[in-house]
Amino acid sequence: MTINSRYFVSDPILRPIAEELYASAQDLPLVCPHGHVDPRLFADPEYHFGNPVDLMIQPDHYVLRILHSHGISYSDLGIPSRIGIPVEEDPRKIWQVFADHFYLYNATPTGLWIRDELSEVFGIDEPLNSQNAQSIYDSINQALAKADCTPRKLYHRFNIAVLSTTDSPSDDLLAHRQIAADWGGHILPTFRADLIVHIDRSEWLLEIEKLAAA
Template sequence: MTNEKWHLPADRYFDPNPTQRRVARELYESVADLPFICPHGHVDPSLFTDANATFGTPADLLIIPDHYVFRMLYSQGIPLESLGISPLGDGPAEGDHCQIWQLFAEHFYLFRGTPTGLWMAYMFDQVLGVKEKLNGETAQTIYDQLKTRLASPEFRPRALFERFNIEVLCTTDFATDSLEHHQAIRDSGWAGDIRPTFRPDDVIHLERPGWRARIDKLSDLTGIEVGSYSALIQALEKRRVFFKSLGAVATDSDGTTLTTGELTPLEADVIFQRALNGQVTRQDAARFFGHMLMESARMSIEDGLVMQVHFGSFRNQPAIGSRDWWHGA
C-alpha cells in the first residue's frame, strides 16, 4: 500500500478568483524574502542559550507544549495524561514518547481544516521534509525520521532561527521571570536577536492561582516590599526598566474583556489589601485589572514600551480545582 503524500500548492491560501489570486501572488512575492520580525511569541528563550540545544523528541516539540494540539485532542475525549501532560503538574503521565506520538497520529484527522492542521501540513512537508501524511500507519516511521532530524545540527534552534531569516524574535515573559535565559543568550556571544516582552498579568490578575506567591517573588526581584498598591506600581516600573535593559520594546496583556476604569490610589489599595488577605472578590479583580490597564498605558507613554493587548479569548475548559483542570490553562 502506497501512503498518501502531502500536496501543498504554493498559492493554496489565495482566492480562487484568477484576478484576485494574481494580485495576492504579486503582493506575497514582494515580501516573501524579507526577514521576519516577530513582536509577539511564546518561544522558550532557554532553547537559544546553548549552541548545541535541541528541541528534544517529536513529542517534546509538537505535542506536549502546544496547547492548540493537546486542547483539540482533549476536547475529543483523549486524557491529557495519555499525551504526556499531568493536569496539575504533579501526577502520573505517559512517559513513552513513541506511544504519545502514535496516539497523536491516530487522531491527526481531527485537525483537518483547522489553522493548526494547515500549519502542521506545511511544517511536515516544507520544514521537516516529511512527505507522507501522518496517520496511525505512518506514525512510527515518521517519528523515527523526525527524531533523527531533530538531533542533527541543521535542526537545532539557533540553526533554524538563521535558516528562517528571523531578524528579531520577541518572547513573552512575566513580570516575575528572572530573564536569566535572555542574559545567557547575550553572554554567549551569539548574534541572534532574542528580546523579552514584559507581561504583568501574573501580578495584576488578582484571582489567578498562585498570585500571592508571585507578589512575594516580585518583592524579592525588585528589593521593594510589595505590601501596598503604590509599592506594586514602583516594583512594576522597576521591572520594566530591567526588561528594557535586555532589549524589550513592548508589553503584552490579556483578558476576557477589554474594560477599563480608573480607581483612586486609595480605592486601588483597598482592593490590593483585600487580595493580600485572600478576600478579593471577582468584581474587585475586574476593577483592579481595568485600572491596571490604564496604568500600563501610562507607563508605556513614559518609558516607550509598545503596549500590546489581546482580549476575548475564553476557552471552554473545566473549572479551576476540578480533577480535569491543568496548570497554565
C-alpha cells in the same frame, strides 16, 4: 504542494494579486513580536530539541485542546495533573494517539501549521495517519538530532530578524544575558503580565512577592 497552493484563494481574479503580494514579501526577514519561546533554547548554542512529542505536541496548547475536546485525556498525552494522575511517558505512544486523531485538525489553522511544518521544516509531504505514524516519528527524530537543527541554526534558516520571548514579570532574564554575551541573534524579552493580574489564581500572591523581590 507549494505555499501558494496551500494558502492562496482559488478565485482566478484574486489569486494572481495574492501571488504578487506574496512574492514581494516572501524574502523579507521575519519580525516575531510574540513568540512564546523559552529564551533558554537560545542561551545554549548546542541545545537540541528532545523528540517530536516534546517539540510539536506537549508545548502546544492548540494541539492539546483539539485532542482533549474530543475526549482524549491530558494524561494520555503525557501532561501531568495537579492531583498526581499517572501519565503516559512513552513519546511513541503519545505520537500514535496524535496521528490516530490527526483528521481532527482538518480545516483548522493548527492543521495547516502542522502540515506546513512537516513539509517545509522536515521534508515530509506524506499525510500523517495511523499507519505511517512511527515512520514519520523516526524521520522527525533523526532530523532533530542533526547539527543544523539547533534553535540558533533554525533562527538563521528561517531568516528571523527579531524574536521576542514571552517572559514572567519576575524573570531574572539570565538567559537573555547569556544570549547577548556570545551570540548575535536578536532575541528580546517581552513582559507578559498574566501571572500578576489574574488575582483569582492560587499562585497570584506568590508571583506578586516574587515581583517585589526582583
